[in-house]
Amino acid sequence: MSENMNKQAVLTAKNVTKKVSSPEGTLTILSEVTFSVQKGESVALVGVSGAGKSTLLALLAGLDLPTAGEIWLGDVNLTELDEDGRAAVRASNVGFVFQSFHLLPSLNALENVMLPLELGGDGNPRGTATKIMERVGLGARLHHYPAQLSGGEKQRVAIARAFATRPAVLFADEPTGNLDSVTGEKIADLMFDLNRNSSTTLIIVTHDSSIAARCDRRLGLEAGCLVADEKKPQ
C-alpha cells in the first residue's frame, strides 16, 4: 500500500518545519508537517487565519525554502535546488492562482496567459493561450487589459494562465477570497472542471466550506501543525 502511494505521489512533504526570526525571538510557523498527494487529487488546505496555510503553500511550490525537512515535486527534491532551479521546475510543473489575481497590468489578457507558455518554451504560445482563453469563456476579451476586466474575469484570466502550461500541480491561495459568492462559485466550478479534464493535482487554500467539501481530501492546519487529514467519503 505505502509503496503504491509513493509511486503515484506527485507532491510529498517530509517533516517540513519553517521557523522565522522576529523581534520576539524565533517563531515556528510550521512544525514537522508530513503528507503526500496523489496525481489528480484535489486537496483543500483549511485552518484559521495565521495557521500557516500560505506558508505551507509557498514551501510546496518552491517559492521559499523550509528550515528543515524535504519537499518532493514528482521525483525532484525542491529543497536541494537553487532559486533558478526551482524556477525552472515551476515553469514546467506548477501553476498558481492568487487571491488578488496578480495579473501584470501592462500586458493584456492574452499576453498574461502567454507569459508562462513563453517562459516554458511553448512552440505556439499565442495559439495555446487563445484556446485556453476560449475554454474559460473569455474568447471575446483577449485584448483587454486587466484594468478593463471585472474581478471574476480577472480570476478567469489567472486560471487560464495557471492551466496554460498543463501543470502537474496547481496551487490556489484563497482564489475566491476577493469575489462575491456567486462569482466565487463559478470560479470554483471552472477550476474543478479543468482539474478533472487535465488530471491536474489541485491544492487549494480556502475558507469556503463548500469548496472544501468538493475536494477529494481536506488537510487541517492549526498553529503550524497538521491536525487533520480527511478523505471525502467515496
Add this chain to the structure above:
Amino acid sequence: MSAIHYALRSFFRELRSGEVMVLLAAVSLAVAALTAVGFLTDRVSRAVERQANEVLAADLRLRSPDPIPTEWHELAREYELRSAETATFPTVVFSGDLSSLATVMAVSTNYPLRGQVRITEQLFTDQRIAEGIPAENTVWADAALLARLDVDIGDTISVGELEAKVGSVLTYRPDQSIGFASLAPSLILNSANLNDTGLVKTGSRVRYAFLVAGIGENVETFYQAFEQLQPASVRARSREEGSDRAITTAERAQRFLSLTAVISLLLSAVAIAMSARRFAQRRLDTVALMKSLGASQHLVISSASGQLFLLGILGVVTGSIAGFLVEKLVVGLLGEFVQTDLPPIGWGPVFLAAGSAFILLFGFAMPALMQLKNTPPLRVLRHDAMPPPISRLFIGGCSLIAVTVMLYISIGDSLMLLLVLGGVLAVAALLYIAGRILVSLLGRARTGVGIAWRYGLSNVSRRGRDSAIEVVAFGLGLTVLLLLTFVRVDLLESWQQTLAESAPDHFMINVQPDERSSIADIFRTNNQAIPEFAPMVRARMESINGEDVRERRYPMEDGQWMANREQNLSWAKSISPTNKVVEGKWWAADYAGEPLVSLEREAALELGLSIGDKLTYIIAGQKLEATVFNVREVNWDSFQPNFFMVLSPGSLDAYPSTFISGLRLAGNKEQVLTEVIRTHPTVSVIDIGSILLQVKGIIDKASLAVQVVFLFTLVAGLLVLFASVHATIDQRRFESAILCTLGARRSTVVAGVLAEFAVIGMVAGFLASLGASLLAAAITVNLFDLEYTPNMLLWAAGLIGGVTLVCASGYLALRRAISVPPVAVLRA
C-alpha cells in the same frame, strides 16, 4: 522567452506610469543640459575668447626681440591660420622744426587679425573702420602726435629717413592697451616701409610681434608645433598692464557656464537616482510574479535592464532634441556675437551627453537592479517579503563612480570638480546625519501635538531611512540651486561694477605737475568733472635685497620680465578704493619716514617678494631704496589707473614725476579733449572707451548665456524635488486611504502630509543654506577670484524656499493619491 521581447512589449505601456515618466524626464533633462550647455559653452567661450583676443589683435601673439622669420608665416599657413607681424619701436619724428617722441608700429598686410583699426579725417569726431593698412609712404598718426607736430592730414612728416604723408588720424587700434606703459603717441606705417626708415639697426629697441588667428584647435596645434622650434626669447601673449581685464571677464563667464553645467548634471543625477530607485521598487511585484511563473534571475535582470536601456535611448533622443532647440534659441538671442565664422556644431556634445546619461542611469540603477534580481518569489503570497537590503557602501560606490566619471569626461576643470563634488558630498553626508537625527528626535516629540502633526511627524520618524534620503535629496537640490543663484548674483554684480558709470573711458597721461591746474580749468569751464591726478615716476629696478635683478632667480618666468622692464611708480597717502591690502597693513596717512613700497599681489608672487624685502630703483640716474611694507590686491576690473608698485608719501618728491588721470567724459568731450591737447601738446589722451565697450559686449552676452543656462538648472532642481516626493507616493497613497477609512477627514490627512513635508523642508532648507554659503564662499574666491560677501537673503531663500517648494511639490505629487476614494486604493 526572450527578455528583450518582454521588455519591449511592456515598455511602451509602462511609459505612462509616474516613475517611468520622472525617470525619463530626468534622463532627458541631463542630456538636454549637457548638449545645450556643451554647445553653448563651446560657442560662447570661443566667442568670448575671440572678443578678448581683440586686445591682442590676434588669437595668439608671440613677442620676439628678433625679426620674424618667414618660416613662421609658412608654419601658420600649414595650420590654415592667418598671420601678420608688427614691429614696434620708439623714435623721434619730425615736421619742420617741431619734433615729438612717438611709438612707431610697422604692420604687415593682414593686421589686425582680430578687431579693427579705427581712423578719422578729423579730430575726435566720427571714426570709421579702416580698410587694410596704411598705403606705402603713408602713415596714420594719433591726434596727440599731430597736435605736437602741428600737422594736418595730407602733410608730410619724417620718420627716420622716411618721408611719409599723414593719411588719417588714428583713433583706435585693438592692441593699443598692450604696452600702453610706453605712453608716447603712436603712429602706424606699412611694414614695407620699415627698412626705408633706416631706424632698424642692431641694438635699436625694436620689438617684434608675430600674430596668428584662425579656428581654435588649429591655433592650439600650431602653438604646440611652434613651441618645439621657438627660441627661448619668444614670449607668447604679452601680459601687460591693462590687457588682462577682458580676459578675466571671459574666463569667469566660461567658468560659470561650466559650473552651471556641472550643477545641472548633479541635479539630474540626483533626480535619476531617486527615480531609478522607484523604478526598481515598482518592479518588485512584477518580478516576484515572473519568478513564481518560472522566470530565471537572468531573465528578470535582463528584461529590467532592457527597459532601462530603452528608457535611456528615448531620454537621449528627446533630450538632445531639446538641447539642440535650446542652443538654437540662445544662439538666436546672442545673435552675431557667437556666429562669426565658427565651425558648425558637431555630434560631439550629443555623444558625450548620451554616454554620460547612460553612465548615470546605470550607475544609479545598478544597485536597485541587483536587488531586483534577488526579489523573493514568496512576495506573491506575502507582500512584505523584500529582497535582502544592499550594502550602502555598494550603492554609494556605484553612484559616486558614475558621477565622477561622468563629470570628468564632460568637464576638464579639476579644481572645479574637486570643489563642487567634494562640497556636495560633504553636504550630502551632513544632510544624511541630520536626517537620521531628525527622525529619532521626532519619534520622541510626537506626543503632545495635534492629530495632523502627530500623523505627519510619526510618518517622518517611521519611514526612517527613506525620510533621511528625502532630506538628502531635497537638501542637495536646494543647495546647488542656492549656490548657483547666489554665485550668479555675485558674478553679475562684479560685472556690473566693471561697467559702473564712473569707470573712466579716457586716460590722460604725461601731465606735468604745473599743468594740472590749467587742465583742471579747462574741465571746469566746460562743466566736466575735475580730473584726479595720480603721480607717476618712471623707474627701473636695479637690485632686490642687494642682488642684481638681472642675475636673480624668480619663482615664475614672468618675474624675470617684470623685474627688468621699466616700472611706473606712484605714491599715495591712502589706499585706492579699488585696492585691498592682503598682507601687512597700509601706512599711516601722515607717514613721512623712510621710503616704503606697496606691491600688487601678482607682482609680488612673480618676483618672489615678501614684506621686509628691500628694492633698489634707478630713477633718472639716481638710486632709491624702498622696503616692501604690504601686499595689495588690485581690482583691475575698475579700469582706474592702478600701479604694481605704490610708494609712501614723500618718497618720490625728489624725482621728476608726471601725472596720470582716468577721465569719464560727458557731452562735449571732443571739444574738451581737443582743447587739452592743443594747449598742452605734451599731454597724451588715450581712448579706452573702445576697450570698455568691448568688455561690456562680452559681459552682456555672457550674462545672457548665464541666465538661460541657469533656467535649465532651475528645472532640474524642481525635478529633483518632485522625484524625491514621487518616490514615496505608493506608501503614502495607501496610508492616506487607511486613515480615511478609519474616519480621518481629508483635510486632516492633507495637513498631516504637509506637516511632514514642512519639517523635512525646514531641515533641508537650513542645511542647504549652510552648505550653499560655504560652497559659494569657496567657489567665488577660488574659481572666480571675486570677493565673497555673506548674504542673509540666501538664508531666507533657503528656509522659505525649502519649506514652500517641498510642501508644494509634495502636495502636487500626492494630490491625486489623497483624493482617490480609499476603496480604490485598498482594493487595487
